[in-house]
Amino acid sequence: MKSGRPSLPEREGNARELIEPGAVLLRGFAQREAATLMAEIAGIAIAAPFRNMVTPGGFPMSVAMTNCGHFGWITDRSGYRYSSADPDGRPWPAMPARFRGLAACAAAAAGFADFDPDSCLINRYIPGARMSLHQDKDEADFAAPIVSVSLGLPATFLWGGAKRSDRPRRVPLESGDIVVWGGPARLNFHGVEPVANGDVACRYNLTLRKAK
Numbered sequence: 001m002k003s004g005r006p007s008l009p010e011r012e013g014n015a016r017e018l019i020e021p022g023a024v025l026l027r028g029f030a031q032r033e034a035a036t037l038m039a040e041i042a043g044i045a046i047a048a049p050f051r052n053m054v055t056p057g058g059f060p061m062s063v064a065m066t067n068c069g070h071f072g073w074i075t076d077r078s079g080y081r082y083s084s085a086d087p088d089g090r091p092w093p094a095m096p097a098r099f100r101g102l103a104a105c106a107a108a109a110a111g112f113a114d115f116d117p118d119s120c121l122i123n124r125y126i127p128g129a130r131m132s133l134h135q136d137k138d139e140a141d142f143a144a145p146i147v148s149v150s151l152g153l154p155a156t157f158l159w160g161g162a163k164r165s166d167r168p169r170r171v172p173l174e175s176g177d178i179v180v181w182g183g184p185a186r187l188n189f190h191g192v193e194p195v196a197n198g199d200v201a202c203r204y205n206l207t208l209r210k211a212k
């Protein structure tokens with residue numbers, strides 16, 4: 001039986017699309033292992049359940065979140081931050097070796113050597129859930145890229161500029177697509193349009209980061 005990640009040469013056929021300098025779209029990069037990744041997510045969610053966390057302003061997010069790895073991104077009334085414990089005080093589940101390996105492989109394909117994430121935020125979008133324009137700036141070191149893996153329902157990603165007022169481009173993302181964000185694009189505003197109904201229950205996004 002064939003299993004595991006395809007070797008690099010097999011993947012060389014994947015198109016590498018430059019969204020803009022520092023933002024590389026690898027369509028279908030994780031397609032072969034999408035079901036396996038979703039099974040790993042189900043296991044993580046048993047130990048650390050998905051939660052609709054509250055923003056500092058007091059609104060529950062439409063996106064439900066959990067994390068794995070040494071640190072997890074959380075939000076509550078006191079702010080956004082990375083924490084080594086989940087909101088119940090338990091350590092986050094370990095990051096599966098497959099997540100780390102996939103992220104390093106995708107980062108390398110996009111030109112970032114030796115990416116070693118210590119955090120994986122797992123976002124779950126049921127139909128109607130969305131993420132408004134924001135920047136990712138809670139990480140200690142902006143030199144490291146961010147690797148984002150889309151699974152399940154398709155979505156339209158909003159790719160803005162350095163200012164919130166820059167009009168965003170729409171980038172359609174499907175299950176198995178990976179985007180690597182780094183360098184000059186690392187602090188761009190971005191978001192996700194409301195997810196539409198489809199063949200499966202929800203969309204997941206793995207966001208692998210070096211938090212500390």
Ligand code: MD3
Nearest residue numbers: 123136146148181186187188190205207
């Ligand atoms: C572009 N999640 O969790 S990941 C997030 O699909 C987040 O769930 C989205 O934005 C999602 O913060 C998109 C893609 C992403 C992540 C970080 C970025 C794009 C980025 C940082 C800079 C520029």
Ligand code: FE
Nearest residue numbers: 134135136190
């Ligand atoms: Fe983000």
